[in-house]
Amino acid sequence: MASSSSSSFSIITFSVFLVLVGMASAQLSSTYYSSSCPNALSTIKSAVNSAVSSESRMGASLLRLHFHDCFVKGCDGSILLDDTSTFTGEKTANPNSNSLRGFDVIDTIKSQVETLCPGVVSCADIVVVAARDSVVALGGPSWTVQLGRRDSTTASLSKANTNIPAPTLNLSGLITAFSNKGFTAKEMVALSGSHTIGQARCTNFRARIYNESSIETSFASSLKSNCPSTGNDNNLSPLDTTSPTSFDNAYFKDLVSKKGLLHSDQQLYSGGSTDSQVTTYSTSSSTFLTDFANAMVKMGNLSPLTGTSGQIRTNCRKTN
Incomplete structure (x- = not known):
């Protein structure tokens, strides 16, 4: 009897959770700023285009910033908060420390929209829109971003250390990490x-190029000159060796050729359940771009703060 009651309670609790998530997502709108700050989106786009034009790598950095924000507590701008004497943010977490970039671009955008519409546009929304505009700037697909997120006043170093998938994960670990955030294996691959844009540090792929057999020999050899067996941890190599500054499907072609840079990359094409999906994306750019855009919409809707939750930060690096 107790077990039955417990099960009923769990079902009710889960149902309430789904309703609350639905309510939060329903409060987001693609036209959220159309009256309160009509030039917000064009301002963000212009700033992103300028930053990516100056340094193409910034596009990947802004996209990654979005991912690392949303996978920890949801898309709430918590990744942007600096540490203080009384507050520990997420920037020093293992996946973020000496790795995440683009904070200065977000600061610039925030300053510009604050001049236009003080206290209206959240840092969380800026991160999500900047990621979309970065992909477009590098030749990738566009998608409609839902808006109206508010900014978190808290952060979680521990969740940043545990929720963001590591480059050393095997396929099962990747599937689990994304499933924990509500994504299917197909969406995880998309x-x-x-990784069709951006670069990785030597420390994140050294073990693969020196120890693994599931890597094309000449590809591994070409990487060793820039990533010796010891030292030079921060030397960079492109995640997509074919077209590292174009958002296309070359990443998947690389995987089929055993030229995935990270261990976690090549795991997507290693005789496992996602091989067929990688093959599909490697032969159909349009399928990949469509699936990627749809998955990004879903990621942008992870646990947003809406209504009276959180705040609209004046400075993205600190709470008001």
């Missing part, structure tokens, strides 16, 4: 396609 989102992994973000």
Whole structure:
């Protein structure tokens, strides 16, 4: 009897959770700023285009900033908060420390929209829109971003250390990490396609190029000159060796050729359940781009703060 009551309570609790999530998502709108700050989106787009034009790598950095924000407590801008003497943010977490970039671009955008519409546009929304505009700037697909998120006043170093998938994960670990955030294995593969742009540090792929057999020999050799067996941890190599500054499906072609840079990359094409999806994306750019855009919409809707939750930060690096 107790077990039955417990099960009923769990079902009710889960139902309430789904309703609350639905309510939060329903409060987001693609036209959220159309009256309160009509030039917000064009301002963000212009700033992103300028930043990516100056340094193409910034596009990947802004996209990654979005991912690392949303996978910890949801898309709430918590990744932007600096540490203080009384507050520990997420920037020093293992996946973020000496790795995440683009904070200065977000600061610039925030300053510009604050001049236009003080206290209206959230840092969380800026991160989500900047990610979309970065992909477009590098030749990738566009998608409609839902808006109206508010900014978190808290952060979680521990969740940043545990929720963000590590480059050392095997396929099962990747599937679990994304499933924990509500993504299917197919969506996980599509989102992994973000590695068609950007670079990785030697420390994150050294073990693969020196120890693994599931890597094309000449590809591994070409990487060793820039990533010796010891030292030079921060030397960079492109995640997509074919077209590292174009948002296309070359990443998946690389995987089929055993030229995935990270261990977690090549796991998507390693004789496992996602091989067929990688093959599909490697032969159909349009399928990948469509699936990626749809998955990004879903990611942008992870646990947003809406209504009276959180705040609209004046400075993205600190609470009001």
